Amino acid sequence: MANTKEVRKQIASIKSTQKITSAMEMVAASKMKRTQDLMMIGRPYSNKIQEVISHIATSNSEHSHPFYEDRTVKKACFIVVSTDKGLCGGLNINLFKSIVAKAAEFKTNGIDSSFALIGLKASAFFQSVGGEVVATADKLGDQPNPEDLIGLTKVVLDLHKNQDVDEVYLCSNRFVNTMTQQPTITQLIPLPAIEDENLVNTHWDYIYEPEAAELLDGLLTRYIEALIYQAVVENNACEQAAKMIAMKNASENAGDLIKELELLYNNVRQAAITQELSEIVGGAAAV
Amino acid sequence: MSEIKVSVVSSNEEIYSGEAKMVYATGSLGELGIAPGHTPLLTGLAPGPVRLETENGEETFFCSGGFIEIQPNEVTFLADTAERADSLDEAEAIKAQELAQKELSDRDADMDFTKAAAQLAEAAARIKTIQKLRKNK
Numbered sequence: 280m281a282n283t284k285e286v287r288k289q290i291a292s293i294k295s296t297q298k299i300t301s302a303m304e305m306v307a308a309s310k311m312k313r314t315q316d317l318m319m320i321g322r323p324y325s326n327k328i329q330e331v332i333s334h335i336a337t338s339n340s341e342h343s344h345p346f347y348e349d350r351t352v353k354k355a356c357f358i359v360v361s362t363d364k365g366l367c368g369g370l371n372i373n374l375f376k377s378i379v380a381k382a383a384e385f386k387t388n389g390i391d392s393s394f395a396l397i398g399l400k401a402s403a404f405f406q407s408v409g410g411e412v413v414a415t416a417d418k419l420g421d422q423p424n425p426e427d428l429i430g431l432t433k434v435v436l437d438l439h440k441n442q443d444v445d446e447v448y449l450c451s452n453r454f455v456n457t458m459t460q461q462p463t464i465t466q467l468i469p470l471p472a473i474e475d476e477n478l479v480n481t482h483w484d485y486i487y488e489p490e491a492a493e494l495l496d497g498l499l500t501r502y503i504e505a506l507i508y509q510a511v512v513e514n515n516a517c518e519q520a521a522k523m524i525a526m527k528n529a530s531e532n533a534g535d536l537i538k539e540l541e542l543l544y545n546n547v548r549q550a551a552i553t554q555e556l557s558e559i560v561g562g563a564a565a566v
Numbered sequence: 567m568s569e570i571k572v573s574v575v576s577s578n579e580e581i582y583s584g585e586a587k588m589v590y591a592t593g594s595l596g597e598l599g600i601a602p603g604h605t606p607l608l609t610g611l612a613p614g615p616v617r618l619e620t621e622n623g624e625e626t627f628f629c630s631g632g633f634i635e636i637q638p639n640e641v642t643f644l645a646d647t648a649e650r651a652d653s654l655d656e657a658e659a660i661k662a663q664e665l666a667q668k669e670l671s672d673r674d675a676d677m678d679f680t681k682a683a684a685q686l687a688e689a690a691a692r693i694k695t696i697q698k699l700r701k702n703k
Contacts, residue, residue, distance in 0.1 A: 314638075320578055320579055321577065321578065322582035323583075324575045324576060324577045324578075324580075324644070326644050327573060327575045327644060328644055330642070331635040331642055331644065334606075334637065335608070338606070371608070371701065425577055440624070456578075483606060484577060484606070485606045485607055485608040486606065486607045486608070487607075487608055488593060488594065488595045488608075488609035488610070489594065489595060489609075489610075492611070494610065494633075496609055497610070497633070498633050498644075500610070501632075501633070501644070505577065508577065529588065531589045
């Protein structure tokens, strides 16, 4: 049986770990509020730009943009949004798993994959798994700046423009609620067509000032940037929520462990006392 | 139809959403006056003031670039950054203008010429907005 000193030491170390995890839980809880606000703030813009894009898609434009073009797919690019820090449960790994599954599915259909990575965790993962990485962006912080993502977006869009990549997917966690984060893969390019029949058969077009090509290019690029930015902000909210839950669970597990160890400690102590007593009684009887 | 729905959004906030009788803005090819029933138009938004005539008087915003989408009953401003004109600080704008001018004249410094020119245009537009607002008051 273990001795009392050892058990006491173990209890002390678990208690200090518990202190750390509960502190991290509180930090995540307070950050979660802020990241959620940030997520909400960005929504009107992405909703509006989405509306405009769908108007454009229904208009009878004389100019068709490459982003709407369906090409035969030889290569796909995944933009992977992950966190910079760990300790947030299965948040990143669940997302990576779904991406790897999708890439494997593409492989069987003869489609190669490349990756543009946001966040240190994605870089670390795809470094160990392998795969062609075209761009990375990390250490964006709790309040990501849209400008920090422009470089990565440009790399991916240029690849598409040069026909090196035919489809682009955005992979990130969707914030359902504090308890649930849903890993999702959405298609960015080609832009999904509008399915509403009533809207498709219209015969109007915009007046474009200046040129349609130039304007659409700018607007669609902005749209893609906005979607990626929104995904990063949402992923941040997911990270804090997942971290809070993970740390809460860790603190609870530490509590359970401490309870068990205290029971063990008392048993060991009692056994030692009983043994000593019986030794004394035995010794007295011998005298 | 005497009113048109207007929304001004920038990537980090919704600035305005409501009805207006008339909208004035600076498009990339010049000044625009948008009345209800305007033909569909898509254009760039140049740095400058966006003025709305509403039931309860006038509203002015400052936009530093972006896009305007016009539908017969709706105008959407997708601004890069937008702010209410009341919250613009003239001293700050003038400072930004001076800085941009200095950067422009100091060509050999390690900087981007087009970027500085854009900054200067933006600062000038900001000052214009403030001064217009003053005149109206």
